Amino acid sequence: MVEDGKHSSISEFNYHLDTILEELGSFGKYQKFNYFLIVIPIIFNACFTTSYIFTAGDSKHRCLIPECESRNTTFEPQWLQNAIPYDKDNFDNCVRYSSNETSSTYNFNNSCPSSFFNYNQLEGCESWIYENDNTIVSEFDLACQSWKQTLVGTINNVGQFVCMPLSGIISDRFGRRTILIAGITISGIVGLAKSFAPNYWSFILFEFLDPALGSGAYAAGFILAVELVGPQQRVLGSTIVSGFYAVGEIIMGVVALLSPYWRTLLRIIYSPAILLICYFWLIPESVRWLVSKGKSEEAGRQLLRAAQINKVTLSSKSLEVLNVSSSEHLPSEEVITKSPLLQILRSPTLMVRLICCSFWWITCTFTYYGLSLNSVSLSGNIYVNFILVSLVEIPGYITYYFTVDRFGRKICLSIAFLGSGISCIAFAFVPADINGLKIFLYLFGKFCITIAFTVVYVYTTELFPTQLRHSLLGTCSMFGRMGSIVAPQTPLLSVYMESLPLILFGGTSIVSGCMVLFFPETLNTKLPDTIEEAENISKSKNDR
Numbered sequence: 028m029v030e031d032g033k034h035s036s037i038s039e040f041n042y043h044l045d046t047i048l049e050e051l052g053s054f055g056k057y058q059k060f061n062y063f064l065i066v067i068p069i070i071f072n073a074c075f076t077t078s079y080i081f082t083a084g085d086s087k088h089r090c091l092i093p094e095c096e097s098r099n100t101t102f103e104p105q106w107l108q109n110a111i112p113y114d115k116d117n118f119d120n121c122v123r124y125s126s127n128e129t130s131s132t133y134n135f136n137n138s139c140p141s142s143f144f145n146y147n148q149l150e151g152c153e154s155w156i157y158e159n160d161n162t163i164v165s166e167f168d169l170a171c172q173s174w175k176q177t178l179v180g181t182i183n184n185v186g187q188f189v190c191m192p193l194s195g196i197i198s199d200r201f202g203r204r205t206i207l208i209a210g211i212t213i214s215g216i217v218g219l220a221k222s223f224a225p226n227y228w229s230f231i232l233f234e235f236l237d238p239a240l241g242s243g244a245y246a247a248g249f250i251l252a253v254e255l256v257g258p259q260q261r262v263l264g265s266t267i268v269s270g271f272y273a274v275g276e277i278i279m280g281v282v283a284l285l286s287p288y289w290r291t292l293l294r295i296i297y298s299p300a301i302l303l304i305c306y307f308w309l310i311p312e313s314v315r316w317l318v319s320k321g322k323s324e325e326a327g328r329q330l331l332r333a334a335q336i337n338k339v340t341l342s343s344k345s346l347e348v349l350n351v352s353s354s355e356h357l358p359s360e361e362v363i364t365k366s367p368l369l370q371i372l373r374s375p376t377l378m379v380r381l382i383c384c385s386f387w388w389i390t391c392t393f394t395y396y397g398l399s400l401n402s403v404s405l406s407g408n409i410y411v412n413f414i415l416v417s418l419v420e421i422p423g424y425i426t427y428y429f430t431v432d433r434f435g436r437k438i439c440l441s442i443a444f445l446g447s448g449i450s451c452i453a454f455a456f457v458p459a460d461i462n463g464l465k466i467f468l469y470l471f472g473k474f475c476i477t478i479a480f481t482v483v484y485v486y487t488t489e490l491f492p493t494q495l496r497h498s499l500l501g502t503c504s505m506f507g508r509m510g511s512i513v514a515p516q517t518p519l520l521s522v523y524m525e526s527l528p529l530i531l532f533g534g535t536s537i538v539s540g541c542m543v544l545f546f547p548e549t550l551n552t553k554l555p556d557t558i559e560e561a562e563n564i565s566k567s568k569n570d571r
Contacts, residue, residue: 072244080413081162082289084162089118122152151171191504193243198246198250212304215298387487388507391476392510399417450475
């Protein structure tokens with residue numbers, strides 16, 4: 028335990044830091060320049076996180092019919108119905124009619140009569156013809172092995188799961204800037220190497236290493252951005268960062284549309300990220316982190332420099348605090364506490380909150396990433412569909428900004444979950460010929476879950492006490508990653524029922540929306556510092 032005098036010095040500086048940040052101005056030149064720098068790696072991170080949707084996307088394929096064609100042939104010739112079973116206008120991807128014994132010679136004259144085949148017997152394909160070579164499915168010959176396609180997305184999210192605790196440790200020890208720059212540049216290097224993968228399993232290895240080593244960049248950038256402004260601008264700051272993540276997804280869709288071949292696509296989006304190594308000389312470290320590590324002199328210099336750039340004159344009290352911090356080397360704040368797990372187990376109220384919050388996070392990641400993944404299977408252009416589903420996130424973030432401080436966390440989160448759930452389930456029962464309505468419901472579902480994902484981050488933070496807030500938020504986020512690990516597998520369910528993935532997204536969202544109604548409101552309540560204060564939120568006069 029640190030000495031009381033040292034502890035109070037740090038606490039006093041932290042107390043005045045918010046006031047100093049407010050005096051620096053909402054978004055002066057200093058904040059704008061640094062936000063511009065921060066959102067660039069956020070955009071790259073969005074591209075990296077969603078790239079597998081296109082690199083491992085489905086490539087339409089069918090059996091090669093050696094009796095009638097070579098590999099250099101038309102993908103859907105006129106005689107194809109003679110050789111492959113059709114269901115309405117779609118042919119089977121994985122089986123063909125057995126060959127008659129008399130059809131042992133090749134016929135490459137664009138003629139393949141029905142007499143060549145036995146319609147009473149089916150057999151599996153020995154080799155395939157692909158419509159294009161844009162994805163790893165055609166290049167690594169993964170036809171009729173859907174599990175290998177969906178495994179790519181799952182491995183990507185397992186990598187993110189592994190990265191969470193590691194990036195947190197590195198961030199706390201070496202700084203937010205360090206993990207931001209190291210994460211995004213390492214991802215750039217690994218992603219570039221992935222574009223040269225010679226086979227499927229080497230591609231899978233790089234797909235794991237990319238997020239396992241670099242996905243912590245988003246959280247580091249988010250924290251840097253939020254800690255750069257005062258309390259009154261934090262909702263706006265988080266909205267800007269989240270909004271540019273959506274911009275990154277849109278850019279990913281546009282690049283994939285213009286350059287669909289997966290190797291070229293990866294080189295375009297990953298190569299420029301390596302240049303961000305220059306951020307070590309451009310972007311400052313978090314002031315709060317510097318203070319927590321006893322580097323108050325450097326923190327003071329940063330704040331004075333920000334005031335100079337913003338052309339702001341700090342108050343005499345703020346200057347006094349900065350002069351004290353510059354002349355006194357404050358120690359890092361290390362407080363020994365009991366195990367978070369033991370403290371939670373002794374509090375039934377917080378234990379229930381932890382379980383429910385973890386389920387909300389699972390719902391958010393499961394539905395959010397599931398809708399993004401399944402967007403490419405909707406009717407129409409896969410790239411346009413993905414861009415639309417990403418674009419609808421931006422009004423979602425704007426809605427969050429204007430509603431969460433007006434109507435409260437609980438009501439906004441519940442309505443967002445329920446709205447997403449109802450839209451997804453309604454989508455499943457709308458006839459296929461009403462395509463406009465189906466697209467609207469799909470987009471509205473993504474709009475709502477985007478709001479829910481943003482609110483749940485804030486709400487979770489406000490439900491737990493200061494001494495456990497970081498560890499419990501990390502626990503919820505870690506459990507939430509289970510949803511994004513499962514989400515890439517949901518397209519496999521469409522084999523049994525086309526709309527089954529949407530029904531699952533909708534069902535979990537509705538359950539979460541109802542659960543939220545039994546929790547206390549945290550708007551305008553003091554952030555709880557102790558377990559007792561957290562337990563008493565529901566008894567607060569501000570409870571709604």
